Amino acid sequence: MINSYLTKQSEADDAAMHLLFSANRWEKRAAMLERLNSGTTLIVDRYAHSGVAFTAAKGxxxxxxxxCRAPDVGLPAPDTVFFLDLSPEQAAERGGYGQERxxxxxxxxxxxxxxxxxQDPSWVVVDAARSVETVQAEIAEESERILSRCEAGVPLGTLWPSA
Known part of the structure; x- marks a missing residue:
């Protein structure tokens, strides 16, 4: 259902789809916490911030x-959000652009x-218009810094506690 929605193969109510994506994150919450508490580092693509931005942007x-933030309040917060910033015009120049809804x-x-x-202080904005190698090197360097900070005992937070 979700994949066919993203690729324009089906229609669905935007609010319902937003809640469905959030429900999926809540379904995975216990497993995420278990892994995090055991010392595993998780890398999550298109977490809650993405859902909020895409749904709210529809106006x-x-x-x-x-x-849009409300359904995810209380989920584990990422230590860092890497935002790969690229203008829509630059994205359109890359292969496959326009296939998703x-x-x-x-x-x-x-x-x-x-x-x-x-964006808040946990965000690292990465200029994604640069070469793959340059972007990769910046993310690797920032990741090492973040992992060191986490190993020092930074407590796990929750998403949008003041929402």
Whole structure:
């Protein structure tokens, strides 16, 4: 259902899809916590921030940022969010652009702006217009710094505790 929704193969209510993605994160919460508490590092692509940005960017009545964040309040918070920043125009130059439902220049501009409103000190904004090697090196360097900080005993937080 989720994959066919993302690839334009089916239609679904935007609020329902947002809640479905959140439900999937809650379903995995216990397993994530177990792994984190055992010392495993998790790398998660398109976590809650992505859902908030994409749903809120649609500008639909009632689906503002506060509403979009609410279903994920209390989930484990990432120690760091790597935001690979790339303009919609630059993304469109890459292969495969436009195959997913949300890969339109207008929506991508709104999504990029929505991500900007979610940024906090835990974010590392990476200029993704650079070479793959340069981006990879920056992420690797930042990851080592973050892993060292976590090994020193930084407690696990939760998403949006003040929401």
């Amino acid at each position: 639909l009545p009632g689906l503002d940022t506060a509403w 949300y890969e339109t220049t207008d929506l991508q501009k709104k999504v990029r702006q929505a991500f900007g409103t979610l």
